[in-house]
Amino acid sequence: MIGVLVAHALAALIAPWLVGRIGLKAFPVLALVPAGAVVWAAANTSDVTAGRASESVHQWVPSLGMELAFRLDPLSLLMTFVAAGVGSLVLAYCGRYFAADEQGLGRFAAVLVAFAGAMIGLVLSDDLLLLYVFWELTTVLSFLLVGHNADRQGARRAAMDALIVTTFGGLAMLVGAVIVGEAAGTYRISEIVANPPGGTTVSIGVALLLVGALSKSALVPFHFWLPGAMAAPTPVSAYLHAAAMVKAGVFLVARLAPAFADLDVWRWSILVLGLTTLLLGALRALRQHDLKLLLAYGTVSQLGLLTVLVGQGSRDVLLAGLGLLLAHALYKSALFLTVGIIDHDTGTRDLRVLSGLGRTRRRLAVIAGLAAASMAGIPLFAGFAAKETAFDALLHGDTVDVLTLVVVLVGVALTAAYAWRFWWGAFATKDDVPDRRCTAPRTSFELAPALLAGGGLVLGVGFSAVDALLSRHADLIPSDEKPLHLAGWHGVGPALGLSVLALALGAVVVLVQRRLAGRPVPAEAPRRLVDARVAYVLLVRGTERLSVAAARATQSGSLPVYLMTILAVFGAAMTTALITGLPWNVELRTWDEPAQGAVGLLVVAGTILTLRARRRLKAVVLSGVVGYGVATLFALQGAPDLALTQFLVETVTLVVVVLVLRRLPSHFTGTVSSKRRRRVHILIGVAAGALMTMLTLVAAGAREAAPVSELFASASKLAGGNNIVNVTLVDLRAWDTMGEIAVLVVAATGVTSLLFLRRRSRAMPRLSDPAADSPVWATDPATSGSGPGADGRTGSAGRATQGGSAPVPGLLTVVQHAAGGSGTAKSAERWLVAENTLAPERRSILLEVVVRLIFHTVLVLSVYLLWAGHDLPGGGFAGGIVAGLAFTIRYLAGGRYELGEAAPVGAGLVIGLGLVIAVGTGLAGAILGDAVLQGGAWKPDIPLLGTLKLYSSTLFDIGVYLVVVGVVLDVLRSFGSEIDRQIDEERHGRTPTVERAPGSTR
Amino acid sequence: MSTLAVTEAPHIDWAGISSLIALFGGAVVVLLVGLLRARFARLTLVPVLTIVAFAASIGLAIWQWDEDTSLMSGALGLDPLAMIGVVGIGVAGIAAVLLSIGATAPREAAHGEYHAMMLVAAAGGAMFVGAENLITTFIGLELLSIPLYVLAATELHRRRSLESGLKYLIVGSVGSATLLYGFALIFGATGSLDYAAIADQVAAKGLGDDPLMLGGVAMVVVGLAFKSSVAPFHQWTPDVYEGAPTPVTAFMATATKVAALIAFLRLFDGALIGASDAWGPALAALASIAIIVGNVGALGQSSMKRLLAFSSIAQAGYMLVGVVVATKLGVQATVFYVLTYVVMTAAAFAVIEAAERESGHDGISALAGLGRRRPLHAIALTLSMLGLAGVPATVGFVAKLRIVQAAVDGDYSWLAIVLVVGSMISFVYYLRVVARLWTDEPAGVAVAPQSQAVEVEAPEAVATTTAVADPKGLPAAAVPGGGAVVVTGATILPMTVLAVVAGAAIVVLGVIPGPLMTVVEDVARAVPELFR
Structure with a gap:
């Protein structure tokens, strides 16, 4: 057949x-x-x-x-x-x-x-x-x-x-x-x-x-x-x-x-x-x-x-x-x-x-x-x-x-x-x-x-x-x-x-x-009520129309709408789950000490104020308050190591977000106009928050096993350290840390590669750059107000411009006055780089000097944190962030050239070095011991300083430290320096950022 | 030097993770080669090395096929399910690399970085499909997602691309956060991170109605639904698919689907099988919503990428059916479907990318008359559409049949009927594309006289072709009838190769599905919880 x-x-x-x-x-x-x-x-x-x-x-x-x-x-x-x-x-x-x-x-x-x-x-x-x-x-x-x-x-x-x-x-x-x-x-x-x-x-x-x-x-x-x-x-x-x-x-x-x-x-x-x-x-x-x-x-x-x-x-x-x-x-x-x-x-x-x-x-x-x-x-x-x-x-x-x-x-x-x-x-x-x-x-x-x-x-x-x-x-x-x-x-x-x-x-x-055929045909045949073809066409067309309408209603392209849908469905699912799971075993305890309550109130107030803030900067700062409040709670609860990490992370995040904010409008735009929609937003938001609170309570009440932290505590003793966070990171769960730093690196690479519109190798601002002669963060006369005001300020700020306030590209040069040197960046004194690179109206000598003075101290502190991390609050991550903060303040005080001179190495190099060290430690463990990341310790006595405890995990921690420093540098370079540069170029009309094809308009 | 063995580090089976190493190693090598100055290195060596890395991971996965253990104290499963996932992701990766040859995206993002990110994402996917531990699952997911956020935005000068990257990032982060929270709750309820131990705990303590467990499961469902773009967590999908560069879209559509569905299988049919009374109805509801929403949504689309995005939502719904039924047959059905989905989608995207390069946009009108201009492409796209619709003699039919069988067998007949109703709707839009391919005249200059045809002689010579494609900074699709760019000398050959290979696979596997089916039958070994 x-x-x-x-x-x-x-x-x-x-x-x-x-x-x-x-x-x-x-x-x-x-x-x-x-x-x-x-x-x-x-x-x-x-x-x-x-x-x-x-x-x-x-x-x-x-x-x-x-x-x-x-x-x-x-x-x-x-x-x-x-x-x-x-x-x-x-x-x-x-x-x-x-x-x-x-x-x-x-x-x-x-x-x-x-x-x-x-x-x-x-x-x-x-x-x-x-x-x-x-x-x-x-x-x-x-x-x-x-x-x-x-x-x-x-x-x-x-x-x-x-x-x-x-x-x-x-x-x-x-x-x-x-x-x-x-x-x-x-x-x-x-x-x-x-x-x-x-x-x-x-x-x-x-x-x-x-x-x-x-x-x-x-x-x-x-x-x-x-x-x-x-x-x-x-x-x-x-x-x-x-x-x-x-x-x-x-x-x-x-x-x-x-x-x-x-x-x-x-x-x-x-x-x-x-x-x-x-x-x-x-x-x-x-x-x-x-x-x-x-x-x-x-x-x-x-x-x-x-x-x-x-x-x-x-x-x-x-x-x-x-x-x-x-x-x-x-x-x-x-x-x-x-x-x-x-x-x-x-x-x-x-x-x-x-x-x-x-x-x-x-x-x-x-x-x-x-x-x-x-x-x-x-x-x-x-x-x-x-x-x-x-x-x-x-x-x-x-x-x-x-x-x-x-x-x-x-x-x-x-x-x-x-x-x-x-x-x-x-x-x-x-x-x-x-x-x-x-x-x-x-x-x-x-x-x-x-x-x-x-x-x-x-x-x-x-x-x-x-x-x-x-x-x-x-x-x-x-x-x-x-x-x-x-x-x-x-x-x-x-x-x-x-x-x-x-x-x-x-x-x-x-x-x-x-x-019948002999009779005249009626001009218009009566429409039949049920015609399958008509019904079919209507069905098909109706479905199609429905599809378009549905797509228009749901696929508006607006993220808030998407997130709202998600939250609504999520809320429904959670409610069902929670109701199915009745009864809950909830145990409420107000606080261990009143200070916690006060901090909690602060956090709540901060949250509400954040939501009500109209200015982005205000919102960011207020959310920072919330973060610090949480960190304080950690500290009050007796976890200084956690608190330290949280404080540091909060600070760096705050700085980074503020840097990003420069590119955004100062106020939140596109806020919900209609009252009804606003109410819906509030309703869904509050419902989601309430659900999460309930869930947290249920979760806290559901504990039946001994807290795992005790296990960690004893385990970290075994690993030879008292700082549980650190021991967990670099020893007990070093594999995870390895993965996480890899993710961190990938994320940083991704973020910067999105931001740098030109090859990264040229991105580090150094004094030797030809562009370094243009002032950083200069207020642009064309954008900062009407003619007379701008002129007046030019004089009072002690800045002389050639070519007046007309936005003539490429003609804006700075002649430094008494405070400055000879006027070109290349010949600037290295100690205060900002001297010849920062726009004079942006300078604060006091800040620059103080920062310059404490910079090395902070770096030493970061190394101390790294070293001491195994037993005391600190560790590679905290140390790295502290070092990163040191660079951050240099940048904030002196601008991108200051940063470039403070850390004249590529962020990629630092990150890479860190990764190599971390991976190397792991491999060394495999070669010397029996497995990857096998730990070891070396405790030499050093005169004056006492016993130095060196664990192989410390080496791993150094890797983490370097990666974190590198990432902070990378972020400063991209969100800080690179955005500065782009802003300056846009303001003063230097070479276009994007090489565009001939004939196209901008 | 005094050594102190503090903790017993897990034993590592190097052969077992060799395919992962191939991907990670490949990423490093490609990244370094991409730094070389020679054009040859960047334009030729990098893609070739990337393909080699993908191929190596596939080969190593096949080498490890017969293994059936877990690695690193149960963090990573080494079993056919993981290996088939690696193979699927590898195939998706090779397809994406082929599509990237001559595309704008890698040029703008630098070839080395672009391809390395793809490899890292694939490695994340490989971890994700193998994960037998909540932490590994999460790390795998993040490693898969983060490069994709970036890749989606690689056509830096196209606002749509940036927008899609941002949207993907924000929505994806919400998804990840939800998933992580869910994991935490599950850990809280069971006291364990390992899948096997979780399954034991759920069975032993009867955690099916524990509020913590249920809350965790609900969050995990939401989180994974994000990743596999199951409605109603799908809304990002059309925007991101449309906005992202087409090769990236292809990679997202295929590799992510493989990873997410296999993770679904492992987690739900493995670790959480004891709570299936709780999540079964919920997932079934999600699947049917996805099927309806996806198919109805696709009807009104005029952009191929958006159409495929909606169709991918529906397809995710179909595949979820195999997870819902929680049977051996269901696992096999889903795995088979997701593999065939990779092939069918790859064929479609190959043709779309080629058409996009020739016409400057991805509207269905760009495909008009393709049957006369590029018969091979038209045949491949026809096969892909018919396959996605589930017409017999294509592999899509076998896959769909398998799912229907699994649903009926698992007492979810109603879900099978929903699936078929969805398929009926899907016929309209799939066949509309096919009809467009074979019947209409090519929409050339004569058809759209107002289109601003811009001739770009050699794309390489111009720094940014997208700037040309969008003279007003608007997406081409938004300009009615205009913005068509005729790129002469655009690279089409890799697309043709991919389209022909994938098209042939659709037919061959459709007529002789036996071998692949036998292979897929192995995967049920990986979810022993089903056989208790």
């Missing part, structure tokens, strides 16, 4: 080449492939009829339960005949239908052959998942086929609609397949049908499978895609929309009916939707003027009937349904192909324009007549035999069946009416319409429809020939009564009477319609 599929795949692969090579002649050649499948099926017919279904199973994805399981049983044989037989005829027909210079014909041929293969695979597969795979393949391939005339907007949209609707169904089917498969414990269809699972879940699964089947077979409410898809080339419509693809749904229903037909969800949805479709489609078909659309609605109608018949759930009705399936494939594809010929030869499909074709194209009229007769259900034709069997079977059923019969009868009558309308519309000679010109007939073009229509007659007469085969499938549903058989003629009985009645009714409809 796989061979058949592989043959199709190969044919599809070579098709483009073949078409490119021999043009349209390729189509008949390609038609041989599905024809071969027909031959193969025919060869197997006797076996299958005898009840020997053949299987072929190959492993594919065992873990998914997916197998390449194929099974040739009566139903799949029937469908193979339909799919492959019609497929080969349609392919042959294509060779005449298309013009040789048609665009993209190679691709079209390939896709059509592939489609035939996928269709055959679909009907042969015995694995639900495999079936789904082929199912979706036919969907995608049909998309390509319908959209073949891709230049037409309509074709594209139709293809898209068809694709969306059928994929929608397909996906539902996938879930259904998985649910049913999981419940049954197997995905093999034959096993599921033999042993159907039950239960509510399975009902849901089956319902989902039905959604797939019904959408593919264009039943209400999915029916609108099929007429839309008529934008496809006619051979495609004949194959996909009459014979093959739309039958896939019917096939699936027929396949599963023996197992699930007695489920309520199955029975009622099939009956109601199928019968509605039958009537709706037929009525619509009667109103069409486009022959192809007429057939399309007719197909919709017939698919409804087919679904009802094969899904109704009794043996005889199923048999009738299978018979009708075969008959329908024959007559409907024949009719479509006829329309294709008419369209091709006359250039129109409008039955109001066509006239006289019956005379000029007698042979074609006969072919169409045969097919239409079969569709109408005229005796001796296949359609008649199948429908009569259905009447007979339904007559013997219960009340529901009889009601069904009435509706079916009406449907069949309408079918007969539109069959006549089709034939009459296409071929009749109309009195008031001029004859339509038509090209000469070509026998080869008419061969395919002739074969199909003739097949309908042959089948009608000899229906009993296929009875054995079809009964074999229908017999899967047990039946108590004497089984019916398919036959060309059942003899005279109630069923025949019903058939005649249906034809008579059809004739009445035709007459009534002709009478």
Whole structure:
């Protein structure tokens, strides 16, 4: 069986080449492939009829339960005949239908052959998942086929609609397949049908499978895609929309009916939707003027009937349904192909324009007549035999069946009416319409429809020939009564009477319609309340509009909004968690000593004031108060080491933030304007804060183990130090510290690389720079007020400017007065660098001198902290920050050149050195001891100073120290010096910061 | 010298962390090579070395495949789940490096730094997927995130890029902080940092309804949802995806997803499995919100990157389903999905980057008629879109099927139905892109006569091409119909290579998923808690 599929795949692969090579002649050649499948099926017919279904199973994805399981049983044989037989005829027909210079014909041929293969695979597969795979393949391939005339907007949209609707169904089917498969414990269809699972879940699964089947077979409410898809080339419509693809749904229903037909969800949805479709489609078909659309609605109608018949759930009705399936494939594809010929030869499909074709194209009229007769259900034709069997079977059923019969009868009558309308519309000679010109007939073009229509007659007469085969499938549903058989003629009985009645009714409809047609058409047809297509379009458009609206509402791009959403959801989650976790074990203790309460109040006050602050600087300083308050709490709690670290970190952060603030507006901008939103913000903020407070209390109350800090205390004793923070950092959890300093370095690198718009190597401001002659932090006369004021201040500040207050770039030079030296930076005294670099109005000699005096002391202190850190408050981190602060005050007092001269090494070098030392210590531990970061100690006695305790961890700490110093330097360089430089350049219009491409404006 | 063995340092299995070492070492080497003055070193050697480092980490991970232990006293797991994560991140990294060749971002951020940051982020990801200890998890996460904040902002002269970096930083920090707080609470409730010990404690003490534990779990869910951009914590995603340079977006979309989802699996299906009654419904709700929000949101997008951002939100929702069900099948399904997601997304971004270089923007209109101009790209993008939609014969179908099976098998049928409803919606926008590829005429000068076409002969010769791309300092997308830049001679070849390879993988794995599936089956070994 796989061979058949592989043959199709190969044919599809070579098709483009073949078409490119021999043009349209390729189509008949390609038609041989599905024809071969027909031959193969025919060869197997006797076996299958005898009840020997053949299987072929190959492993594919065992873990998914997916197998390449194929099974040739009566139903799949029937469908193979339909799919492959019609497929080969349609392919042959294509060779005449298309013009040789048609665009993209190679691709079209390939896709059509592939489609035939996928269709055959679909009907042969015995694995639900495999079936789904082929199912979706036919969907995608049909998309390509319908959209073949891709230049037409309509074709594209139709293809898209068809694709969306059928994929929608397909996906539902996938879930259904998985649910049913999981419940049954197997995905093999034959096993599921033999042993159907039950239960509510399975009902849901089956319902989902039905959604797939019904959408593919264009039943209400999915029916609108099929007429839309008529934008496809006619051979495609004949194959996909009459014979093959739309039958896939019917096939699936027929396949599963023996197992699930007695489920309520199955029975009622099939009956109601199928019968509605039958009537709706037929009525619509009667109103069409486009022959192809007429057939399309007719197909919709017939698919409804087919679904009802094969899904109704009794043996005889199923048999009738299978018979009708075969008959329908024959007559409907024949009719479509006829329309294709008419369209091709006359250039129109409008039955109001066509006239006289019956005379000029007698042979074609006969072919169409045969097919239409079969569709109408005229005796001796296949359609008649199948429908009569259905009447007979339904007559013997219960009340529901009889009601069904009435509706079916009406449907069949309408079918007969539109069959006549089709034939009459296409071929009749109309009195008031001029004859339509038509090209000469070509026998080869008419061969395919002739074969199909003739097949309908042959089948009608000899229906009993296929009875054995079809009964074999229908017999899967047990039946108590004497089984019916398919036959060309059942003899005279109630069923025949019903058939005649249906034809008579059809004739009445035709007459009534002709009478109505005489009347003037109302100017505007009343709008139907429920139109599935309109509903679909509204649904799609509505979803899209919703999407845009939702995106606009939620994706405003505003960070506060994002954060608010996050906090709200987070708050909801936390509240749920806390409530679920009731009761809490909360223990409240006010304070150990009153001072803590006072500090706590300070912290709270600071927080509230911070929130109310309008100026950024004020807010920063106030938040600094909060930080110091917390550090004080640490100190009061008896953790001087923690407190020290916290104080230092707080200070550095404060300085850095203030440096950054220079680049931001002085006040908070964009504050919430509307009161309501402000209230929402406050509400969410307070709620989040309250939640966190609760959580903290709960967390504190939940302690049941001994505090881990005691463990740390004893562990740090073991490591030979009293400073728990430090010992933890450099010894107990040195690995983590290693990671953290790496992160710190990466962060610093990242921040600076964002800030430095030029290469870093040049970024260190030194006195030797040519730019060093321009004053740092100079107040810009152009920006600092009106003319006279600026002039006055220039004088009083003791600064002389050349060129006045006009912002002339590059002319601003500084002449130092009494306090300064010779006026150029290069010759400045090294002791007070600011002397010749800082703008005079910014200088404070006192500060500079004091800073210069204490600088080394602070550095020594930092080294002491580093050294003493193992036992006393301090450590590499604290020491590093202190050293960093020393540089910070140098910078603050003297500007960027002061900093450059104070630390004439690159920050990167310091950081790198630190990392190397830290890593080196670790590696040394690995080499000397047994593992990375293995500790060791060395305690030499040094005269005067006493015993110096040197641990290997101290070495590691030095690394940390250097990294921290480096990072602080880096931050000062970037947020301090670099921003200074950028500001100065912008103010005084030096070389542009960014080298811009020529021609671009700033 | 007197030595004193103070604490017993953990034993270190060097072979076990070799793939991490490859990434870290690669970062250092690349950083140093990037300092060389020669153009060859910066433009050629650096990317090549980066790819070598990624490839080495993949190779070493495969070498260590059969291991099943933990390293450094349980800090880092060495098991197939970790290794497959490393492989996934490595593949994502190689893809991102290929996309970066000739791009603006590495030129502006300096090649060495750019690639080193990518390697460091990947190393963070590798730690993250292997972490079996709360601290390691957090460090891995930060190491993964921080370079990405920077990378997102590397196109310094484009405001969108800077903005996206800032947004990512702020929102990401909130996420990290939440996660850390959650970890602290979990540690408080269980008294342990190791996953295995946490699982023991949860099971032994019945911590399923302990307020501390639940609070911690809620915070961890929020924190990880940030990282994997699961709605409603997704809002940063479209802005950041759109603003960041495309290669970086590609890396973020793929590598972060791998890392975050595997971390989800390890943490929830491993350490917190005992509290699954508490987090199961919550995660299921998040997953369905993500599926709906992502898919509906993507409908209205006209920028490919934004579209993919929304789609990635939905995809994260799908993948989360495998975590929610907390079964062996679920773990396998999620891992399989995330791997295939890397491949499919890489293909898409390759084409988008190429189209962006040729047209100057990433709107869907830039793809119009690509089928005629660059058939290979169009085929690859078609396959990627179909794969993401889950059409059979692509690997996306197998992945989705696996997830659906896991959901049905784990008694979450309703979630499977939500997933499928989401997929249905997704068909509309994925196929719209496909239709655009194959049908429309190329939107050339004739279509948009008002577009300011600027010819840039050789991008290298001009210091900053972005300044040209945005003459008004506005994002190109904001200028209606204008701002199109035709960059002749833009480097396209690496994109083509990536697109072809990824596209082929989508089909081949779609037809023959067996081998990868077998490989993925191994990963369930890593969450022994599931089998208790």
